[in-house]
Amino acid sequence: MKIFNTLSRTKQEFIPLEENKVRMYVCGPTVYNFIHIGNARPMIVFDTVRRYFEYKGYDVNFVSNFTDVDDKIIKKALEEGVSSDEISKRYIAECKKDMEGMNIKPATKHPLATEEIGGMVEMIQKLIDKGFAYEKNGTVYYRTRKFEEYGKLSHKNLDDLRSGERSLLVTGEDEKEDALDFVLWKPKKEGEPYWESPWSDGRPGWHIECSVMSKKYLGEQIDIHAGGEDLVFPHHENEIAQSEAANGKEFSKYWMHNAFLNIDNRKMSKSLGNFRTVREISEQYDLQVLRFFMLSAHYRSPLNFSADLMEASKSGLERIVNAADHLKFLMGNAKNETMTETEKDSFAKTDAFVHGFEHAMEDDFNTADAAAAVFDLVKYANTNTDEESSEEYLKALFDRLVKLTDVLGLIVDKEEDILEEEIEKLIKERQAARKAKDFARADAIRDELLEKGIILKDTREGVQWKRA
Numbered sequence: 001m002k003i004f005n006t007l008s009r010t011k012q013e014f015i016p017l018e019e020n021k022v023r024m025y026v027c028g029p030t031v032y033n034f035i036h037i038g039n040a041r042p043m044i045v046f047d048t049v050r051r052y053f054e055y056k057g058y059d060v061n062f063v064s065n066f067t068d069v070d071d072k073i074i075k076k077a078l079e080e081g082v083s084s085d086e087i088s089k090r091y092i093a094e095c096k097k098d099m100e101g102m103n104i105k106p107a108t109k110h111p112l113a114t115e116e117i118g119g120m121v122e123m124i125q126k127l128i129d130k131g132f133a134y135e136k137n138g139t140v141y142y143r144t145r146k147f148e149e150y151g152k153l154s155h156k157n158l159d160d161l162r163s164g165e166r167s168l169l170v171t172g173e174d175e176k177e178d179a180l181d182f183v184l185w186k187p188k189k190e191g192e193p194y195w196e197s198p199w200s201d202g203r204p205g206w207h208i209e210c211s212v213m214s215k216k217y218l219g220e221q222i223d224i225h226a227g228g229e230d231l232v233f234p235h236h237e238n239e240i241a242q243s244e245a246a247n248g249k250e251f252s253k254y255w256m257h258n259a260f261l262n263i264d265n266r267k268m269s270k271s272l273g274n275f276r277t278v279r280e281i282s283e284q285y286d287l288q289v290l291r292f293f294m295l296s297a298h299y300r301s302p303l304n305f306s307a308d309l310m311e312a313s314k315s316g317l318e319r320i321v322n323a324a325d326h327l328k329f330l331m332g333n334a335k336n337e338t339m340t341e342t343e344k345d346s347f348a349k350t351d352a353f354v355h356g357f358e359h360a361m362e363d364d365f366n367t368a369d370a371a372a373a374v375f376d377l378v379k380y381a382n383t384n385t386d387e388e389s390s391e392e393y394l395k396a397l398f399d400r401l402v403k404l405t406d407v408l409g410l411i412v413d414k415e416e417d418i419l420e421e422e423i424e425k426l427i428k429e430r431q432a433a434r435k436a437k438d439f440a441r442a443d444a445i446r447d448e449l450l451e452k453g454i455i456l457k458d459t460r461e462g463v464q465w466k467r468a
């Protein structure tokens with residue numbers, strides 16, 4: 001399996017630190033509003049990476065944080081006249097709803113920055129003790145010049161950056177030793193949430209959060225650290241400086257970054273008025289469509305969000321779901337149980353699509369090509385099955401389709417959407433409505449069930465149902 005490593009700027013063979021295990025950290029969102037579709041791209045991409053590792057039999061420890069203390073959260077809290085905690089809790093809950101809609105698996109652990117302050121104070125102290133950090137008037141800065149490899153991830157010319165940054169120095173930070181020194185701890189301002197520390201009552205800088213949470217939940221060394229390409233500098237560069245100075249070990253072996261998402265060929269921004277939240281998209285499309293759209297390009301290529309491309313993804317996804325439905329329909333009506341010799345040969349031919357899929361995914365997670373292999377399988381299944389096909393053959397094709405689409409996080413087996421208990425509950429409700437002569441409600445329930453593929457039949461013995 002090859003992964004493009006931002007650190008080496010080459011595709012490298014993936015070798016895990018520990019056999020059959022992957023330790024992976026993905027920088028999560030700052031929770032002060034609904035997530036936008038730019039936040040959704042890394043979530044979907046790296047969830048797919050995780051799913052592929054799991055498909056290959058790896059045990060994946062996947063950690064992704066929520067940054068729940070930040071200037072933007074504090075600003076929003078002041079605007080609404082509520083606590084920062086209320087804002088962050090609200091948007092973590094909303095973010096989780098969106099993630100569920102996009103079929104993103106919950107992380108093994110979703111740590112919250114505010115619950116890890118103790119570890120941050122500890123790491124900052126360690127950096128001070130080792131000479132990698134210094135305190136000035138209650139603020140602690142990281143001493144970038146002391147970390148010789150600073151800049152190795154972003155491949156930047158630091159002297160150019162330094163001279164550029166000198167003119168852009170943030171007011172109040174002129175006490176820094178070097179323009180590239182960054183904040184590890186800062187004193188509180190009036191009305192801000194704060195924690196006690198040896199240096200001041202205050203709060204941690206953003207970068208130290210990830211170094212600490214990654215260490216706590218994954219250990220000092222991890223396999224993959226990932227995020228959007230806007231995080232390479234300074235966020236990830238600073239994480240490396242902190243973690244490697246504190247732990248004395250290489251932090252992450254592989255660094256993966258997804259490219260930007262544009263909207264109608266323009267950068268997404270509030271000022272351009274083309275800012276889209278996942279929630280807004282969900283009013284127009286099933287979020288499965290958004291997921292499929294995000295995977296229609298390689299993650300390191302810029303992706304353009306447009307109505308046309310979303311429509312194309314929608315119809316593409318429908319083709320896959322329809323093929324799965326068709327196989328299920330045939331299965332339900334199949335006359336023969338076991339595979340014939342011809343069917344065995346026919347099924348063996350679909351090995352090529354699985355190989356195509358895996359080959360694409362092993363090449364730095366080329367989901368666009370992997371999806372093409374799924375379409376090949378769909379086309380094959382559509383043209384090589386009919387009423388004469390055996391149940392075993394149909395099921396084998398169906399299972400293969402589900403297995404591959406599951407790696408992409410696409411749900412094609414909709415049958416599990418409605419459980420037996422729910423059906424029985426709705427039938428009871430319909431009976432009660434009929435008894436109360438609320439026929440409109442009774443009809444609405446029948447239609448609702450029909451939409452989910454459940455057919456009702458009123459008999460003398462009561463209501464019977466079957467799946468369409």
Ligand SMILES: [Zn+2]
Nearest residue numbers: 027028210235
């Ligand atoms: Zn981070």
